[in-house]
Amino acid sequence: MKLREVLDIALEAGEILLRNGAETYRVEESITKICNAYGHPCEAIVLPTGIFLTVYSSEYESETSVRRIKVRTLDLTKIDRVNSFSRKITYNTMSYEEARKELEGIKALKFYPVPVQLISSMSVSFAYALIFGGKITDGVIAFAIGALLYLLNLYMAKSGYFPFLMYFVIGFSSGFISMISELLIPNGNAYIIIISSIIMFLPGVAMTNGIRDLLASDTISGLTRLGEAFLTVLALGMGVWLAILTVHYII
Amino acid sequence: MSRIILSFLGSLCPAVLLNTERKNLIWAGLSGTLGMLINDRILAMFPNTALLAVFFGTATVAVYSELMARVRKTPATIFLIPGIIPLVPGVDAYRTIQLIAERDYPTAMSYAVSAVAKACLIAFGIMTVSAVFRKINRSKKHVSGP
Incomplete structure (x- = not known):
């Protein structure tokens, strides 16, 4: 050769x-x-x-x-x-x-079909809502928001927006719907619904991988991954925060 | 019992989203359950040791993944990444940003420290276990080699 x-x-x-x-x-x-x-x-x-x-x-x-x-x-x-x-x-x-x-x-290997991924992303949100100590109603709302966020992610990734805008929009819609549902449904907990619906977008694994790279002395890769994780969580957090401010302003 | 099922779902479904192969899905889910169980057990025995609990949870997941990697002939990452998803400090990092936005800096600081410390401990746990397994593997090859 x-x-x-x-x-x-x-x-x-x-x-x-x-x-x-x-x-x-x-x-x-x-x-x-x-x-x-x-x-x-x-x-x-x-x-x-x-x-x-x-x-x-x-x-x-x-x-x-x-x-x-x-x-x-x-x-x-x-x-x-x-x-x-x-x-x-x-x-x-x-x-x-x-x-x-x-x-x-x-x-050319394919991902799982979209319905399977949709159901599993909904179940992730449901499971984590209960793990974080929410009630069944919180779990059901998180289940619904999980579906919405997955479809939003799919659509925005296909349209080719840059990722941080995507995270911002995801954070905003999650925060907005959670705050509204907390008002409409008695004894809901918006905080639990928000964190359980965005759990798959939070960069916990990315942070850990970044530090793993640093420990393996792949310094530049590690710092890059950590920086990316920081920007991701910043975009998500700012999105949610803006949603909470908006809801407080309206009411 | 409900917690076992929930933590199983909580790493099986991310495994689907990360496109794990169908034949490995159940084992990836079990890895998350194991980590979560150890984490809960240690937290129940010694309160206020969240960091220690995360470290031992990760170490368990890493040992399990390395063993399963030998059994099922795949890289350990396949079981490791879904397994640490219930343990990683994504929520702590998010909470930090949220508290900074609300101008509650002291609490934000404590969440930031906890997020960084957890990420470091998880990375350290994984690296330690995989280093030990590599060492064992190499010495075994050395003995059986010509």
């Missing part, structure tokens, strides 16, 4: 991993594994926003390439598949076309 092709396969695998929310060390490890499987040493720098990779051959030639990554989501199945792909390739190396085809197959 040519140097160019090794570079292409390794970058493609790295891009799928990074795009779907793998940890930085896993991306670097997988890229190194793939290059070493074809007998080439390599140097990789992985940031949350891009991959830099140089592959060397034995004759001191080298090829370098850069990939920019803009959108990142979390998709555990794709991480799993690329991980086992990179492990498989160390035991029996495949040709360029084979590897390329396998990666295209991984890329």
Whole structure:
């Protein structure tokens, strides 16, 4: 296999991993594994926003390439598949076309259908409303708001707004509906409804992953992730706060 | 009992949203239940030790994930991320912003400290457990190798 092709396969695998929310060390490890499987040493720098990779051959030639990554989501199945792909390739190396085809197959894997995701995002809100000590009525309202927020998220992600506007709108609608329902329904608790309906958007896992990167001395990645988590929670919090102010102003 | 079911739902459904494979879904849900149970148990035994409870909850989830990763031949992340969702300090971080907006700075500060400390402890718990498992794995390979 040519140097160019090794570079292409390794970058493609790295891009799928990074795009779907793998940890930085896993991306670097997988890229190194793939290059070493074809007998080439390599140097990789992985940031949350891009991959830099140089592959060397034995004759001191080298090829370098850069990939920019803009959108990142979390998709555990794709991480799993690329991980086992990179492990498989160390035991029996495949040709360029084979590897390329396998990666295209991984890329084309689908999410769960929208109704299943809708129901599970509603159930998340319901479950957390009860875990945080709300009553059944709080749970039912959170259940309904969960559906609305999921559809809103789906629509806004498709229309390509920048993520922080999306979080702001999500926070605002959650806060607004919760405050209104607290007024209409006796002994409701708006605070519990709000936190349980936005629980899937709160960056708890992102914060933890950021600190994990820092501890693994991927300093730049860690700080980037922490900054992103901070902005996310800021956008959500400001959205909710504005909604609460609006409701107080109206009444 | 209701708490077991709720915490199971509370990490099974995020696992669906994170697109875990169907055959791993139940095990991802169980990982969250386990973490939550340990967390609750420690909180019940020693009140005012929220940070300690989170640390041991995470350590349990991490051990479970590493073991399941060996059994089911997937990376540990598949069980780890859904498992820590009930423990991560997303709500604390949100509460901090909310209290700053309401100009209650002392309480906001205590929530911020708790959020950062919890995130650090969770990360530290995960890293420690995975380091130990890596070490065990390597020494096993070393013995059985040629």
